[in-house]
Amino acid sequence: MTASDPNRVLIVGAGIAGLAAALRLHRAGRRPVVVERSPARRGGGYAVAFAGVGYDAAERMGVLPALAERHITPDEMVYLKPSGAVSFTVPGETVRSMVGERSLSLLRGDIEDVLYQAVRDHAEFRFGTVVEEIAQDEREVRARLSDGTTVTAELLVGADGLHSATRTQVFGPEADFRRDLDHMAGVFMLDRLPEGVPAGATVSLTDAGRTLAIIDLGQGRAAAFFGYRTTDPQGELAAGAAAALPRAFADVGWVAPEVLARLAAADSVYFDTISQMVVPRWSRGRVVLLGDAAWCVTLFAGYGSSLAVGGADLLGTALEEHPGDIPAALAAWEERLRPETERKQRLGRRVKGLYAPVSPVARWVRDLPLRMASYPWAGRLLQRRLQLKG
């Protein structure tokens, strides 16, 4: 495919950002071609809180009812001492009232699935394909793909995640933009709950800069989450989950040995540094970055999927408001979106110290609000306050 098509947009990456962009840009009258490195769509992932600009955008894009069907109703949260004994429990009722009105708890794979089902008949998908070379001028952008074809488009959206190849090809090396927050995250799905973990609960244990959580996602699904501090995130990433996780959690008891023994057989393992992307300008000519490729606010901010969908929706709006003027549309889009992403990045940096505290005192301080919520009187007060706010 080399012929020019003024309405074609090329989207690199079929994660939440790429799929949301495909759906929204199709609605804006474009013909999306989506290239995805993986040979097939991914499932699973991890649970994300989906709210704010993403929730509002999903409503406008008509996918909210399908997302709401996948909502994971949160239940009690159990916090363990390093010994594995229960420290305190926040009851399910209190947890549910803390989630808020316009907010969903969703598996990343389920968000992707809902977006994919909505757009699959309106976009061309090429799995197992990457972009090898990008060239552009004032009229168009041309991408040579690994399947031997060249796609010519009016816009190329780089939605290929934290380690975006689009960003490297067009903006510069990853190291120029990456801000490591000195933590790693590893998540994989479990085929059954480990022995002793109550159904419906999220149970977590924090000890000396490491957190292990087992999350029951309902419908027979569960996930193991490992988060830990490190002074060498890139070294850990290079070592890979199979070597790094057993090393980092070697002396953690509870269900850690049992869950780590299942790592080798797990089919979708997420393992990465917790890093933000600080890219001074998200577009160069007809190439724009979207989602984690552009900003990656991190799981500390808990807002990346919301910003990916909200950002895709705003991109569609900007293109509609600036017909025939890609640079003006991209400039207007960035001006509207950047303040919120920078706020969330600041939040991510602020909470990083609370995530897996090293000292018992720091852990006690971090747990204090949750510990308070575990008392029935405080829980009721919190619920009333949240209901009044909602």
Ligand SMILES: Cc1cc2nc3c(=O)[nH]c(=O)nc-3n(C[C@H](O)[C@H](O)[C@H](O)COP(=O)(O)OP(=O)(O)OC[C@H]3O[C@@H](n4cnc5c(N)ncnc54)[C@H](O)[C@@H]3O)c2cc1C
């Ligand atoms: C443990 C964890 C918890 C989180 N919790 C929350 C939360 O509570 N709330 C929230 O809103 N967000 C949360 N997030 C963040 C959220 O998941 C991400 O911000 C969001 O999924 C980013 O989507 P993306 O599409 O930008 O990137 P990605 O999900 O990384 O998708 C990129 C896609 O591009 C593909 N790709 C990569 N390279 C190439 C290439 N060269 N060519 C073609 N395709 C390529 C990949 O295979 C992938 O499909 C969390 C993240 C983690 C890790």
